[in-house]
Amino acid sequence: MRIATWNVNSVVARLPRLLDWLGRAEPDVLCLQEIKTGEDTFPSDQVGELGYETAVHGTGRWNGVALLSRIGVGDVRRGLVDEPGYSPDGAMFDVTEPRAIGATCGGVRFWSVYVPNGRELGHPHYDYKLDWLKALQSTVAAELTERFVLLGDFNIAPTDEDVWDAGAVHGGTHVSQPERDALARIRELGLTDVVPRAMKYDTPYTYWDYRAGMFPKNMGMRIDLVYASAALSGAVRDAYVDRDARKGTGPSDHAPVVVDLDI
């Protein structure tokens, strides 16, 4: 089974590249983040022509997650257990955002997640990020099965090895200890970080900012992660970052992570 995760930064803007990539990489299941559109406007027909069923959790302009599967989609669940919401500046109520979707495909339980960015240390969005990670932990604890995988854009670099310069990360998020501790607590439930091999530079980064030539200079981060149960991590045959998908005209700022499993 070939599984993958990719923050596409708008599935509509990325559709030609997504279709091209599906045709070349041929994943059985692809988890998407930042689809930036709703279920009604998701290009289900176009990916359907390539044999993929879809499960979508999106509300429009921001965020949004989905799963594409050519081995079936069942038991779809949108949102986390006790998922916190976020209050934008001046808003009186928290709004729950579409950042997590679970589904069972080919006997494996998948969760595609887009962890809040956090913006900067001390910002309300940072507290939201930590609260959201607690809800993710609760959800994993409730859902964990023998064949389970949590994958997506975590907006956290697990170690300093996963960042070109931990001191240069804007706002200090993505590398702070509370975020890394929250991630460790999720791993401690029984998940393993499937670290992909790099295609270049020996640094399996998955994200490079669009600005300032960060990609050609390889100033990136490994923030798109695959957390697999023991049964699945023991079945990993290969794992890599498809760095080529970040090249050329009109890429996402993230590259896909692909994992091949002997199941």
Add this chain to the structure above:
DNA sequence: ATGTCAGACAACGTCTGA
């Protein structure tokens, strides 16, 4: 020097978020 994107709104530029 946050140097680039994407989407929404009401344009034909400006804002927000990443």
